[in-house]
Amino acid sequence: MISSRNNSSIETHWCLEGWAYLAVVLLVLAGAWVRQINLLFLVAGLMAGPLLWSWWWAGRALRGITVRRRLPRSICAGDLLVVEVEVVNTGSRGACWALVVEEQIAHESVPPLAASGKIYIPYLPAGGRQMASYRARLSHRGRYRLGPIRMSSRFPFGLVRHSRELTDMEVVIVYPRIGHLGRRWIARHRQAFEGAQRREQRSGRSEADFYGVRPWQSGDSRRWIHWRATARHQELLVRQFEQFRNRDLVILLDLWQPAHSQAQDQEAVEKAVSFAATLLVHACRQGGNRLGLAIGGQEPIWLFGQASTGLLEEAMIHLALAQPCAEDRLLPLLETLPDVFQPSTEMVLIRPGTTLGAEQPSLVDLRSRLARRFPGCQLVCFDMNDPLLAEYFVPE
Numbered sequence: 403m404i405s406s407r408n409n410s411s412i413e414t415h416w417c418l419e420g421w422a423y424l425a426v427v428l429l430v431l432a433g434a435w436v437r438q439i440n441l442l443f444l445v446a447g448l449m450a451g452p453l454l455w456s457w458w459w460a461g462r463a464l465r466g467i468t469v470r471r472r473l474p475r476s477i478c479a480g481d482l483l484v485v486e487v488e489v490v491n492t493g494s495r496g497a498c499w500a501l502v503v504e505e506q507i508a509h510e511s512v513p514p515l516a517a518s519g520k521i522y523i524p525y526l527p528a529g530g531r532q533m534a535s536y537r538a539r540l541s542h543r544g545r546y547r548l549g550p551i552r553m554s555s556r557f558p559f560g561l562v563r564h565s566r567e568l569t570d571m572e573v574v575i576v577y578p579r580i581g582h583l584g585r586r587w588i589a590r591h592r593q594a595f596e597g598a599q600r601r602e603q604r605s606g607r608s609e610a611d612f613y614g615v616r617p618w619q620s621g622d623s624r625r626w627i628h629w630r631a632t633a634r635h636q637e638l639l640v641r642q643f644e645q646f647r648n649r650d651l652v653i654l655l656d657l658w659q660p661a662h663s664q665a666q667d668q669e670a671v672e673k674a675v676s677f678a679a680t681l682l683v684h685a686c687r688q689g690g691n692r693l694g695l696a697i698g699g700q701e702p703i704w705l706f707g708q709a710s711t712g713l714l715e716e717a718m719i720h721l722a723l724a725q726p727c728a729e730d731r732l733l734p735l736l737e738t739l740p741d742v743f744q745p746s747t748e749m750v751l752i753r754p755g756t757t758l759g760a761e762q763p764s765l766v767d768l769r770s771r772l773a774r775r776f777p778g779c780q781l782v783c784f785d786m787n788d789p790l791l792a793e794y795f796v797p798e
Contacts, residue, residue: 412461413565420561424453456562464566466493469503469551471572476715478577479543480798489523490531498526499557507538510545540576543675543722548572577718578679579798586793615639650747651685652694653678659726659754670754670786671726677784677795678752679721686714696739698732700725704739726754733768736775745778755787
């Protein structure tokens with residue numbers, strides 16, 4: 403939540419109606435001066451009253467207005483951004499009428515991508531507050547800046563427009579689009595992750611199915627002690643358990659892009675990022691396994707941990723800010739990865755794809771390095787230009 407209490411000065415601008423009204427007043431005053439008619443002087447003075455009142459009233463009312471924003475916790479590209487705005491009149495006297503609150507939303511790295519929000523409050527009494535909201539649809543992932551907030555009013559006659567700008571800024575990160583996994587991926591997932599669930603013998607910290615006994619180790623719970631086996635072997639023995647868990651999943655996102663990229667190359671990058679985000683969301687919903695994410699972009703990123711909401715949120719932030727690179731950043735990143743993978747870990751390589759034949763040896767090199775570096779891991783490759791991709795992933 404951001405509270406805007408900037409003491410910026412009040413700006414005053416003549417409206418088109420105000421200029422027309424002023425022209426009429428000046429014509430009446432000129433006629434009174436030429437003709438020396440006192441009645442016309444009186445009429446000109448009466449007509450000048452609304453101008454002076456408009457100049458003084460609205461600017462005075464805007465000085466005591468503060469604005470607070472409430473932003474959603476997370477939002478994906480293409481979703482509707484709903485920003486709640488609380489407008490408070492801190493003045494002890496004088497209400498504010500016909501208040502318009504506007505705000506600009508701009509993408510940090512793509513200047514043409516911008517939106518705006520506007521709310522209208524017909525009446526705000528002294529000491530009162532009112533909740534309102536505006537909506538905007540952000541079609542591209544990344545970091546957006548909200549602000550500045552501009553308040554304005556043309557009350558009471560619409561002749562003069564008073565405005566005040568609140569320079570407090572807010573940042574919102576828009577996650578990648580979340581698509582749908584196709585029937586081929588769902589069928590493959592059921593076979594590999596559910597139908598082929600493996601048992602991993604481990605002297606775990608949580609109890610599951612009883613497997614056997616082993617010598618007691620520091621940190622074991624006393625409840626795990628097998629007293630009969632201890633008495634028989636004259637040695638302190640504890641129960642050993644086995645636990646069910648899914649195979650670990652590691653997503654390798656290669657954001658290589660030609661130096662002179664075209665629109666289709668950029669679309670392929672966005673599609674690849676969306677596919678990686680969709681896999682992460684699906685895996686975290688399933689739970690029970692460990693997840694890894696390697697991003698080969700301008701800033702190489704490596705994340706690994708138990709599938710959880712915290713890991714998903716951190717991964718989505720990195721995916722939202724990831725930018726393509728004309729250099730191969732994925733291979734050097736893989737050389738630095740720790741050896742923490744299980745032998746049956748599944749690695750999913752996602753590439754934007756290119757029509758350049760020179761890029762094919764890079765994939766062969768990547769396969770060979772992964773086979774040497776992580777023996778036993780299964781590598782699956784997805785190219786965003788492959789027509790069979792639609793059977794595995796359907797973009798939103």
